Amino acid sequence: xxxxxxxxxxxxxxxxxxxxxxxxxxxxxxxxxxxxxxxxxxxxxxxxxxxxxxxxxxxxxxxxxxxxxxxxxxxxxxxxxxxxxxxxxxxxxxxxxxxxxxxxxxxxxxxxxxxxxxxxxxxxxxxxxxxxxxxxxxxxxxxxxxxxxxxxxxxxxxxxxxxxxxxxxxxxxxxxxxxxxxxxxxxxxxxxxxxxxxxxxxxxxxxxxxxxxxxxxxxxxxxxxxxxxxxxxxxxxxxxxxxxxxxxxxxxxxxxxxxxxxxxxxxxxxxxxxxxxxxxxxxxxxxxxxxxxxxxxxxxxxxxxxxxxxxxxxxxxxxxxxxxxxxxxxxxxxxxxxxxxxxxxxxxxxxxxxxxxxxxxxxxxxxxxxxxxxxxxxxxxxxxxxxxxxxxxxxxxxxxxxxxxxxxxxxxxxxxxxxxxxxxxxxxxxxxxxxxxxxxxxxxxxxxxxxxxxxxxxxxxxxxxxxxxxxxxxxxxxxxxxxxxxxxxxxx
Numbered sequence: 301x302x303x304x305x306x307x308x309x310x311x312x313x314x315x316x317x318x319x320x321x322x323x324x325x326x327x328x329x330x331x332x333x334x335x336x337x338x339x340x341x342x343x344x345x346x347x348x349x350x351x352x353x354x355x356x357x358x359x360x361x362x363x364x365x366x367x368x369x370x371x372x373x374x375x376x377x378x379x380x381x382x383x384x385x386x387x388x389x390x391x392x393x394x395x396x397x398x399x400x401x402x403x404x405x406x407x408x409x410x411x412x413x414x415x416x417x418x419x420x421x422x423x424x425x426x427x428x429x430x431x432x433x434x435x436x437x438x439x440x441x442x443x444x445x446x447x448x449x450x451x452x453x454x455x456x457x458x459x460x461x462x463x464x465x466x467x468x469x470x471x472x473x474x475x476x477x478x479x480x481x482x483x484x485x486x487x488x489x490x491x492x493x494x495x496x497x498x499x500x501x502x503x504x505x506x507x508x509x510x511x512x513x514x515x516x517x518x519x520x521x522x523x524x525x526x527x528x529x530x531x532x533x534x535x536x537x538x539x540x541x542x543x544x545x546x547x548x549x550x551x552x553x554x555x556x557x558x559x560x561x562x563x564x565x566x567x568x569x570x571x572x573x574x575x576x577x578x579x580x581x582x583x584x585x586x587x588x589x590x591x592x593x594x595x596x597x598x599x600x601x602x603x604x605x606x607x608x609x610x611x612x613x614x615x616x617x618x619x620x621x622x623x624x625x626x627x628x629x630x631x632x633x634x635x636x637x638x639x640x641x642x643x644x645x646x647x648x649x650x651x652x653x654x655x656x657x658x659x660x661x662x663x664x665x666x667x668x669x670x671x672x673x674x675x676x677x678x679x680x681x682x683x684x685x686x687x688x689x690x691x692x693x694x695x696x697x698x699x700x701x702x703x704x705x706x707x708x709x710x711x712x713x714x715x716x717x718x719x720x721x722x723x724x725x726x727x728x729x730x731x732x733x734x735x736x737x738x739x740x741x742x743x744x745x746x747x748x749x750x751x752x753x754x755x756x757x758x759x760x761x762x763x764x765x766x767x768x769x770x771x772x773x774x775x776x777x778x779x780x781x782x783x784x785x786x787x788x789x790x791x792x
Contacts, residue, residue, distance in 0.1 A: 315433055317492040319443050321485055322426045325389055327450040328481045329419045332396070332474075336361075339471040346471065349405050359522075360409045364416025366710035367518035369424045371510050373703015374562050376425035382493045385429065386486060388421025393482030400475035411475075420706075427702035431690050433494060441629035441687065448682040449624040506562040509554045513562065516547030517707070527718040567701060575767035576689035577705060579760045581712035583645070583681065586756035588716030590616075590651060590675065593724060597746050601739050602662060612664065616675035623679030637684035638768045644684065645761045647677025652754040660743045688768065716753075724749040 336357060344354050376384035395414035402408035430447060434440040523540040530536045555561040568574050598604040598612055631640045651674040658667055689705040728745030736744065 314492050317488060318433055318494070319430070319446060321489045321492060322385075322430055323446055323450045324481065324485050325385070325422050326426055326447060328478055328485070329392070329423055330450065332415065332419075332478060335474045335477075339474050342471040343408070347402070347405050347408060356409050357412055360413040361416040361419075362710070362714060363518055363521050364413045365419045366521045366707065366714060367514055368417060368420035369707040369710060370517070370563065370703045371514050372421045372424035373428065373701070373706070376428060376703070380496045381425040381429050381432075382489075382496055384425045385422050385493065386489060388418045388423070388425075389482055389486055389489070390418070392418030392422060393478060393486070394418075396475045396478035396482065400472045423706055424703035427686065427690055427705060429493060438629065438633060441632050441683070444686045445624045445628045445683045448628075448686055449621050449679070506554065506558050506560055509551055509558060509562040512547050512551035512554060516544050516551060519547065520544035521710070521714050524714045524718040527722060532722075563704070567704065570691065571767055571769055572688045572691045573701065575763060576685050576691075577708040578767075579641070579763050580685055580689065580705065581708045581715070582756045582760040582763070583648070583685070584709050584712030585716035585719065586652065586753035586760070587648070587678070588713060588720055588753070590655070590753070592717075593720065593746050593749050594655065594671075597658070597743070601660060601742050612668065613672065615669060615672040619673055619676040620679040623676045624683055628680055628683040631680065632684055632687065637687050638764065640680050641684040641688070641764050641768070642761060644677040644679070644681030645757055645764065647674050648681065649754055649757045649761070650674045651677065652750045652757065655750040656747050656754065658743070658747075660739050720749040720752060723752060
């Protein structure tokens, strides 16, 4: 590794632009995931999707994205994280154009799969680039806060924008909007992202391990997203699930014995890294019930339209943004990431706890706005969790740690979709059969899902309290733009 000197203002400006590019790429990916959900009915009517086939507009993306993150992250370390980010952004942008031009279900599903591939390539290395670019603790904390905020912003903006674009124009524009964002991100990324050659394929080109983990994750995510169709105890679920576990077990055994492992198991020896990934899986699974089921409750029970639903959830994005951008870095520096994470999880428990009591005929100001405001806990929890999840990564493993962190996020999301939506639907069906009205039955189903989500957050709190170490932060003053010690960019 070598240090390349530059003038202080230029370096600071370049790093800010690089952070902007990384955050924009993540915004585009997250926005795309949420913008599609509100346009699904229009897509079904226009392209003639069957009800079962329509789910593959989401599933094709999730399977490609979730199964390739770990591989893409390690390949970024080997061949260069900048190259992987640029290639992924280009693939995602091109796939968005193909999706916008789709005239048949098969073309749209193929385009969504390619979008998932591009998303995995770009997002898997994003955190790896960030932590190698911002090495000073306070600067890194601020950069991670910005990165974390883009996730919440993308989800909320996507819900509003999806409704507006679909109603005002047509569903094709939910994909076309990615083109100017993607092109701009590529144009800025080329000069501002730090160049890195990677450590070379010989340092970890484990082809057999790559096949095991990719096939295992792909089959596992496929199994989870199909649970709603087959059920938990059906032969396809049990068979595919067992095969997925066998492949992933073979991957772990391979990594323990391979001369050049794809994922060196040393990365999991850190309690902070292992604990943060487990906590994230539980937290994301729980918060699926907030992001998705609250939107369904607003539309199916309260009668909100797509755009109004997005606007109703905007206060949550606003408080998450204020907390993550203005408060989280200072709190992490003063109290430590573990304590801030615990506080954030407590607030999120309150969010889902309130939702277990939300009535059929809800008043927004008294029943729903407090829920949105307590979502500020996400602005505390995610930056702290991200810092912990990347804390044990060496420079050569930053892409792998980033890919691993994003992989557990996607696994948590897939489990949340499968478990909570299935529980909600089963409970609603029983209440309907017992003579409840449709609105009452749906609300009862959502109540169960919110309660289970709260239980997952309690489990996440327990893991954070017992597994994560109570290390004291050693505050370091953030270097000023004129500080010569800060005037270098690390390059391979």
